[in-house]
Amino acid sequence: MEEADVLIVDCSIITMSSKGFIDKGFIAIKDRNVIAVGRAIHAKSFRAEKKISAEGMVALPGLINCHTHVSMTLFRGISEDKQLQEWLRKTIWPLEAKLTPRDIHEGALLGNLEMIKSGTTCFADMYFHEDMVARAVKTSGLRGVLAPGVIEAGDTRRGKEMLKKASETARKYVRYADGRVNFQLGPHAVYSCSPNLLKEVREKASELKVGLHIHLAESREALRKTQKEHATTEVGLLERIGFLNPDVLAAHCIYLTENDMKLMAQRGVKVSYNPVANMKLAMGVPKVSDLQKRGVTVGLGTDGPASNNTLDMFEAMKVGAILQKTFYKDPQVLPAQKVLRMATIEGAQALRLEESIGTIDVGKRADIVLIDFKKPHLTPLHDVYASIVYSARGSDVDTVIVDGRVLMEKREVKTLNEEEVMEKAQQTALDLVSG
Numbered sequence: 001m002e003e004a005d006v007l008i009v010d011c012s013i014i015t016m017s018s019k020g021f022i023d024k025g026f027i028a029i030k031d032r033n034v035i036a037v038g039r040a041i042h043a044k045s046f047r048a049e050k051k052i053s054a055e056g057m058v059a060l061p062g063l064i065n066c067h068t069h070v071s072m073t074l075f076r077g078i079s080e081d082k083q084l085q086e087w088l089r090k091t092i093w094p095l096e097a098k099l100t101p102r103d104i105h106e107g108a109l110l111g112n113l114e115m116i117k118s119g120t121t122c123f124a125d126m127y128f129h130e131d132m133v134a135r136a137v138k139t140s141g142l143r144g145v146l147a148p149g150v151i152e153a154g155d156t157r158r159g160k161e162m163l164k165k166a167s168e169t170a171r172k173y174v175r176y177a178d179g180r181v182n183f184q185l186g187p188h189a190v191y192s193c194s195p196n197l198l199k200e201v202r203e204k205a206s207e208l209k210v211g212l213h214i215h216l217a218e219s220r221e222a223l224r225k226t227q228k229e230h231a232t233t234e235v236g237l238l239e240r241i242g243f244l245n246p247d248v249l250a251a252h253c254i255y256l257t258e259n260d261m262k263l264m265a266q267r268g269v270k271v272s273y274n275p276v277a278n279m280k281l282a283m284g285v286p287k288v289s290d291l292q293k294r295g296v297t298v299g300l301g302t303d304g305p306a307s308n309n310t311l312d313m314f315e316a317m318k319v320g321a322i323l324q325k326t327f328y329k330d331p332q333v334l335p336a337q338k339v340l341r342m343a344t345i346e347g348a349q350a351l352r353l354e355e356s357i358g359t360i361d362v363g364k365r366a367d368i369v370l371i372d373f374k375k376p377h378l379t380p381l382h383d384v385y386a387s388i389v390y391s392a393r394g395s396d397v398d399t400v401i402v403d404g405r406v407l408m409e410k411r412e413v414k415t416l417n418e419e420e421v422m423e424k425a426q427q428t429a430l431d432l433v434s435g
Helices: 040-045 070-075 084-096 101-117 130-140 156-172 195-208 220-230 234-240 258-267 275-280 288-293 313-328 336-342 345-350 384-391 418-434
Strands: 002-014 021-030 033-039 046-053 057-061 063-068 120-127 143-150 181-187 211-216 248-252 270-273 298-300 368-372 397-402 405-409
Touching: 002 033, 002 040, 002 368, 002 384, 021 040, 021 046, 033 040, 040 046, 046 405, 057 384, 063 248, 063 270, 063 298, 063 313, 063 345, 070 084, 070 101, 070 120, 070 130, 070 418, 101 120, 101 130, 101 405, 101 418, 120 130, 120 181, 120 345, 120 397, 130 143, 130 156, 130 181, 143 156, 143 211, 156 181, 156 195, 181 195, 195 211, 195 234, 211 234, 220 234, 234 258, 258 288, 270 345, 275 313, 288 298, 288 313, 298 313, 298 336, 298 345, 313 336, 313 384, 336 345, 336 384
Parallel strands: 002 046, 002 057, 063 120, 120 143, 143 181, 181 211, 211 248, 248 270, 270 298
Antiparallel strands: 002 021, 021 033, 057 368, 368 397, 397 405
């Protein structure tokens, strides 16, 4: 009889791999990895220190949030129903100028708690003091790909200083938290970083062997500014300076030309589609189907909780699918199974982690969530993929496992004190607003 650390039995399994859907299945986990997955009848070959009976539940790979600013939980609901530039300049940027490392840590813990409670096991973050976010990830047990932000905004010295600090953080925290933390560099956007700084960031990322995370083609105003100053699009400018490579993760990508999409496909650039925030700020709709037809990998993200206002990837899946169907006026665009792929294996590909996460397969890290289907809104069950994308909610997640460790079981989070995290974040947010 084989030994396992965790044995999950009697669940249905969406593997997101060539194994497809397994009814009445089991998953065996040992030393952070999946060591067996199949029909429950074969589970008797294993004995485990911990056994999870999951009858009536569906197991799927943990959801992957490809773009957020997790510590912005502190700004949730603080400035609503405004234009992007007004929202940024009058509220968000002045508040961000007050943020301390401790504030960032408290906000990140709250965001990590929210993600555990809603089934996200890995997230890509871009913000300040990412060392504090890394520490929150270590405490919570989640997996993070963190990008310290780099912004110039006309101040050359500031840009260089932020790049230096970002590089030091990425170097210091490489493979942090037992390898659950990876790093990228985060040049904010083409409109906030000069071509010279962007070239420097590109060179430093290549030197450190880390990826790049950037906001791209998010607004019509930014596109016009770039065209006026550089006689090309944002993508065209990045191509001109040698920025585009397969290690680039580009968030939003709403205002792309045909040539932009062609260049991104050729260079292997990955995209994060953030439907809820794009809609809430009335920024526009990216042509996701067009990008995918050209071979561009597109993952899903929530964006920051100040512009969403949640970190719920179930909401992102449903809204993301419906928005694309409306935009293309075609109900067959982004079917449920494809959307779930975007939130799992294609999200892993976008973060260059597909060798370790994104599917439930032998040899992969055990990043797994269990959804409780014993709910009125998930009954009856005809199509499990459709039920997850169109009917399920983050609150339906019963159990969360990351790296083989149970972070939540029966809705009880094991790694964080929920009440304490929320109380500290509440007080931190009030202090920021009143200070």
